[in-house]
Amino acid sequence: LANVGVIAAAVLGGRAGAELGQVGAVSLLQSHSRDNEYESDQLGVRYLSQAGYDPRAMAGFLSTLRASSRLDAKRRGQSPDSVDRFNYLATHPAPIARVQRATNLARKANVKKPITARKRYLSKVNGMLYGDDPDQGFVRGQEFLHPKLRFAFRVPQGFSVFNTPQAVHGFGPSGTRFIFDGGKPYLGSMTSYIRRVWAKKLRLRDLEPITVRGLQAATATTRARTSGGNVDLRLVAYRIEKDIYRFTFVTPTERTAAISTDLRRVTYSFRRLGAREAGRLKPxxxxxxxxxxxxxxxxxxxxxxxxxxxxxxxxxxxxxxxxxxxxxxxxxxxxxxx
The missing domain is CATH 3.10.350 (Membrane-bound Lytic Murein Transglycosylase D; Chain A)
Incomplete structure (x- = not known):
């Protein structure tokens, strides 16, 4: 995944690329950040105890976060155990370490007849928004739909989709990845956008204009070398009125031919959302x-x-x-x- 991030940063350029160049300096701050997380866990146990609540709730909360991270790893095609491996660049301690520390702290706390208030808790979360912010689009089954920006696309079975405020990330079989995001408005040709704006520092192949469901678009490919081997990148850019939307598909070179049909389906699934369909989408x-x-x-x-x-x-x-x-x-x- 780290390799994919580096390659994508090279494609996207700008701030992301600059930040990756500062890894050495940033890593010096990570230990301090991890210490802050440990301190926050310790304070959480202390405040729960002082308020009369069950101090074990902190370890329970962290355990649920760990379980969620393990599930996300499985959805990305990674080992669930990878979330507990120490990484000196990580801003947070390994989840298992936080659970263990919080459990030990709770054992030392002395709270007689602790409050659990589960009924009150459930009454508060009942009806609470879950998952994607409506302003940032929805993942529904194998489809991503954005009712505010009025577009959608579909991924094949075997792909998992993660929506974040910055981009939509897809994880598919055999190490396939994609990043979907938006670019600044552009009124020139779409091939010119890829060649002169988005990927001007890359050696492109097969640059060509395409039409996707009536939308002007363009695509190109390139190849890059990573520590894990060669990868192929396919870039696809679309325009809706002035707004630009983009896919960066990343595949291990030896798997590109086998997965190309699936990536083509994703590319040509991009479409506008009608007002009625967008209005029916609910969180x-x-x-x-x-x-x-x-x-x-x-x-x-x-x-x-x-x-x-x-x-x-x-x-x-x-x-x-x-x-x-x-x-x-x-x-x-x-x-x-x-």
Whole structure:
């Protein structure tokens, strides 16, 4: 993933590239940041104890964060254990280390009859927005839709999509990655945009204009060498009125031919959203339900509005371990459309 970031920064240029050049200086600050995180965990346990709440809640919270990070790693095609590996460039300590420290701190706290207030907590989160901010678009199944900017695209089965404020990241089979973002408005030809603006420092091949569902677009390829081997990059840029939208597809060179059909489908799936379709899109929200006799994790998780890892998502959402089961009358969190 780090290699993909470096290559993408070379394509995108600007601030991202400059920041990557400062890794040596930035790394000197990371230890201080990790110490701050440890201190915040310690203060969290202290404040919980002083307020009469269960101090073990801090370790429980951090454990859920770790479980979420492990699930995200699986969705990216990586080992879940990778989230616990120490990285001297990381701004946060390894999740397992934070859980262990918080657990040890909680054992030392002496709180008689601690408050849990779970009913109050569930009443507060019921109806809370879950996942993507509506202003930054939605991931729905295999499709990304942006009701505010009025565009959408679809990815094939086997791809996982992560939406962030800066870009949409996709992770596919055999180490395939993509980054989708936006560029500054441009009124020249789309081939000129790629050659003179977006990728002016790269040696491009196969630069050509294309039309995608009535939109002006262009595409080009290039190749780069990383510590993990050669990678191929395909750049695709579209224009809706003055606004520019872009895909950077990154594939290991030996896998490019095998995955090319899937990447072509993503490229040509980009489309405008009509006003009516955009207006029908609603965000996801948290709900609270009561477990009935006969309900199981496997059964309830199938109701979640996600295309993959349903049971793992359900367990993370409810703080359940891999072997934990449900009991009748238990309150659980669910996710539904608003």
């Amino acid at each position: 996801l929200v948290l709900g609270v339900a009561t477990v009935r006799r006969g309900d199981t994790v496997s059964g309830l998780s199938q109701r979640l509005p996600f295309p993959d890892f349903k049971e793992e998502r359900f367990r993370v959402l409810n703080g359940l371990g891999p072997k934990d089961s449900l009991r009748a009358g238990q309150k659980i969190k669910t996710v539904t459309l608003r």
